[in-house]
Amino acid sequence: MEPKSLIQIISEQEFLNIVQEPCELFFMVSNDFEKIVEGKKDVSRKIYSRLMQESEYLESVLDEHGARENKAWSFFSEYIACIRNLAIAAFYVKHILDRYPYYKLKETKEIDEEFHVAADQSLEFINRSILNLKEELIRTGKVNGLACVVDKGSDDEFFKIESNKRLPKNILDDDVKEERERVIDLCQKYRKIAKLIQEAKIDKSDDVQIFRALIPSKLDEKIVRMYKEHIHSVQSEYDTYVKNTSLEKEYEDLGNFRGYVSMPLHLLEVVLWLCHFYERHEDDIRHGECKQNISRMVNKDLLLGHIVNFGFYFSKHFLREGDKIAVAILGKLIENIRTEVSIPQPLGFHARPSTYISLIARQYDGELHMLVDGDKYNAKSVMSLLQAGGTIADKGYKTVEFEGSKQAIEDVKVLAQNNYCEEGEFPRKLSYLRPDGV
Numbered sequence: 001m002e003p004k005s006l007i008q009i010i011s012e013q014e015f016l017n018i019v020q021e022p023c024e025l026f027f028m029v030s031n032d033f034e035k036i037v038e039g040k041k042d043v044s045r046k047i048y049s050r051l052m053q054e055s056e057y058l059e060s061v062l063d064e065h066g067a068r069e070n071k072a073w074s075f076f077s078e079y080i081a082c083i084r085n086l087a088i089a090a091f092y093v094k095h096i097l098d099r100y101p102y103y104k105l106k107e108t109k110e111i112d113e114e115f116h117v118a119a120d121q122s123l124e125f126i127n128r129s130i131l132n133l134k135e136e137l138i139r140t141g142k143v144n145g146l147a148c149v150v151d152k153g154s155d156d157e158f159f160k161i162e163s164n165k166r167l168p169k170n171i172l173d174d175d176v177k178e179e180r181e182r183v184i185d186l187c188q189k190y191r192k193i194a195k196l197i198q199e200a201k202i203d204k205s206d207d208v209q210i211f212r213a214l215i216p217s218k219l220d221e222k223i224v225r226m227y228k229e230h231i232h233s234v235q236s237e238y239d240t241y242v243k244n245t246s247l248e249k250e251y252e253d254l255g256n257f258r259g260y261v262s263m264p265l266h267l268l269e270v271v272l273w274l275c276h277f278y279e280r281h282e283d284d285i286r287h288g289e290c291k292q293n294i295s296r297m298v299n300k301d302l303l304l305g306h307i308v309n310f311g312f313y314f315s316k317h318f319l320r321e322g323d324k325i326a327v328a329i330l331g332k333l334i335e336n337i338r339t340e341v342s343i344p345q346p347l348g349f350h351a352r353p354s355t356y357i358s359l360i361a362r363q364y365d366g367e368l369h370m371l372v373d374g375d376k377y378n379a380k381s382v383m384s385l386l387q388a389g390g391t392i393a394d395k396g397y398k399t400v401e402f403e404g405s406k407q408a409i410e411d412v413k414v415l416a417q418n419n420y421c422e423e424g425e426f427p428r429k430l431s432y433l434r435p436d437g438v
């Protein structure tokens with residue numbers, strides 16, 4: 001006797017009874033949203049949050065009952081997923097606009113205006129796209145027999161009001177052990193991600209063909225998520241180890257720096273969700289009637305323009321400006337120290353150990369020098385180190401001094417303790433010296 005299937009097949013009429021209630025919850029908040037947008041008023045983060053919440057709940061009910069694999073409900077499911085994706089992107093744009101005055105950004109009036117105009121245009125585009133999708137959602141739902149509530153909104157006024165009131169800032173400054181070293185490390189991490197995004201060479205454009213060449217070949221959900229996680233790591237460490245410390249109070253630049261961490265982070269959240277929407281619902285990989293319908297409701301070319309010209313362009317701009325602040329902070333915090341280390345055995349400072357020293361010097365901000373007989377040799381230059389190595393060999397010295405930042409000096413000491421990795425074995429701390437970087 002064959003075992004019974006654990007999955008019970010229900011009729012579409014039975015499913016209609018199941019999905020009706022979560023649909024009503026969704027339509028109540030989406031009706032509020034529509035009324036606000038059509039009234040040309042600002043949509044609060046609370047409304048976007050409710051729209052995200054109810055669309056996510058409705059999407060989960062649809063997925064649990066296999067709606068995506070049902071001819072009658074597959075389009076309805078896709079439209080709900082689209083609304084959820086766009087609502088998340090809109091939430092982050094609105095969050096940025098609400099928090100902008102508190103980020104202590106050192107931007108010109110022209111940049112402020114340019115950014116706010118671009119952000120408002122992106123929100124307007126997303127809001128209109130959500131309403132277009134909602135209209136099609138209602139049409140599809142009614143075809144399936146769904147009672148779509150289009151004239152009833154939420155009675156909860158709490159979700160329609162955005163508060164701009166704040167508690168007084170009176171938390172005590174914390175003393176965090178080795179906070180200076182942590183700030184130096186955070187600034188250096190920030191500079192690396194700023195450089196990485198600059199090297200992507202993605203700039204503003206009015207050419208739709210350029211957008212289509214960039215997305216998703218050079219800019220897709222996976223790449224953006226990688227960028228975002230790097231920046232999120234910096235913000236998380238800052239809030240854990242630097243925020244509300246005596247050092248933050250002492251250095252005004254740190255307060256400015258925190259804003260330049262948050263801005264690109266949230267902008268990349270916008271880029272991430274818009275890329276996710278494009279790759280899932282609009283790119284040329286997917287075919288079929290549903291994709292064509294979505295393309296009519298959400299203009300693909302405008303979507304790509306907002307990804308590149310708003311989200312990515314301004315994330316790159318704020319990272320570039322934040323990098324300048326990071327350099328200024330490093331200049332104030334990095335203190336040079338000296339150490340004496342042994343000479344590489346048995347060949348002295350030939351090409352390989354000199355190259356490793358040079359890589360250490362380039363790994364960190366600040367200068368690193370080798371000191372020989374009162375002369376300074378730039379450790380970033382392999383040729384300079386080879387020249388110093390010749391003098392050391394001629395004089396028969398067994399040790400040499402280095403001067404530079406604490407981080408660089410610590411790595412030089414580890415390198416010397418391992419005889420400059422002449423045997424090709426690298427301690428974990430110096431893994432970045434390996435040819436494969438592992």
